[in-house]
Amino acid sequence: MKSIFHINIIRTPLIALLVIIGTGFMARAQDSRIQLASLDHLAAKANQTVDVAIDERLIRIAAKVFSDEKTDEKEIKQLLTGLKGIYVKSFEFETEGQYAAADLESIRSQLRGPGWSRMVGVNSKKEGNLEVYLLLNGETIGGLAVLHSDDKELTVVNIVGPVDLQKLAKLEGQLGIPDLEIEPAKPKTKNDEK
C-alpha cells in the first residue's frame, strides 16, 4: 500500500507536468515553423551557405531601426508586424548531387502536416524545382515555406506568422539591394516554343 502511495506522489504531478508541457508543445505545433536542422550536415559540402534564423524577439529589435519615413522601410516594417520568425537555409554546391532526396523529404514531410497547403509546384530543367507552401488558418495565412532545389542549390525559406504575400513579392528590387540575379521571364523565341 505504501509503495503504491509513493508511486502516486511522484506519478500524479509528473503526469500533470507532462500534460502542461504537452499542451505547450501542442500550441507550438500549431505554428508554422519547420525544423531545418536536418539540413545542417550539407554545410560541410556546400560552397556557400546562408543560414538565417530570426525569431520574434530579433524581429522586434530589428523593427526599431526601420524608418517610418522612408516608404520602402515602412512597408517592410508593416510586413514584419505579427511575424514570429524568419528562417532561411540555403546551400550552393560546386558539383551536382551533393544533397540527397531524403534531405528534401525531411522538409516536405513536415509540410504535409495539418494546415499546410502546397500552392505552387514548378519543375524546370533550367531552374530546378520550386515549391511554395502556405499554412492556412481559415482564410488567413499563418506561415509560408518555399523549397527550391536545383542541381547545385538547395534553399528553404520559412516565414512564421501572418504574411502579406503581395507586399512580400514587391520587395524584390527594393531598398537599393541588388536583385539576386534571378532571370526575369524572357519573351519566348520561336526555338523555345518548338
Added chain:
Amino acid sequence: MNDDYLWDKSGPPDPEIKQLEEILGTLRYQPKPFEVPAPRRRSYFPLLAIAATLLIALLAGGIWLRVRTRDQVPQQQAAVPEKTPIIAPAVEEKTTPTPKPQKRLAPREQNVAVYHKRRNTPPALTQHDREEALAVKQQLMFALRLASEKLNLAHRKTQSMSPANQIKNQHRVG
C-alpha cells in the same frame, strides 16, 4: 456439571473453557476511538503536489511572458524623456565624430535641434542594441528578399506555364 458459567459467568468455570477464554481473549473487541485521519491525510499529498506543479508552471509562464514583453517596455518609455535635455543618442555620436558646431547654439535652440533629431531617429536604443538591430535588419532584409525572389520566380513560372499564354504563343507562331 453446572453450565451457569457459560450463561452468566456464575459458578466454577470448566478448566477447558477457562483455557479457551484465555486463548480467545486476545481477540476480544477492544473499544478504540475511530481513526479516519490517517488515510485522509495521505490523500492530500497528490493534490498538494498537483497544486505545486501548477503553481510552478504558472510562475514559469509569468516569468516567460515578462521576459517576452520586456522589449516592448522601452518603446513606451521612449516618448517620455523626449522633452528633457538628454544627451544625444548613440547614433548621432557614431555618424558625427567631429566636433559639433551646434555647441555654439543657445541651450534652448540646442534642445530643439536635439528634439528634432530624436524625432527622426528611433529612440531608446543603446549602441550595442543598435548594432545588433542593424545586423538583424540586414539578415532580415536578405531573408525577405530571398523569399520575395522565390515567390516572384514561382509566379513567373506559373504565369508562363498557364494555358492562356500557351494559346497566345501558339497564335504568335502561327
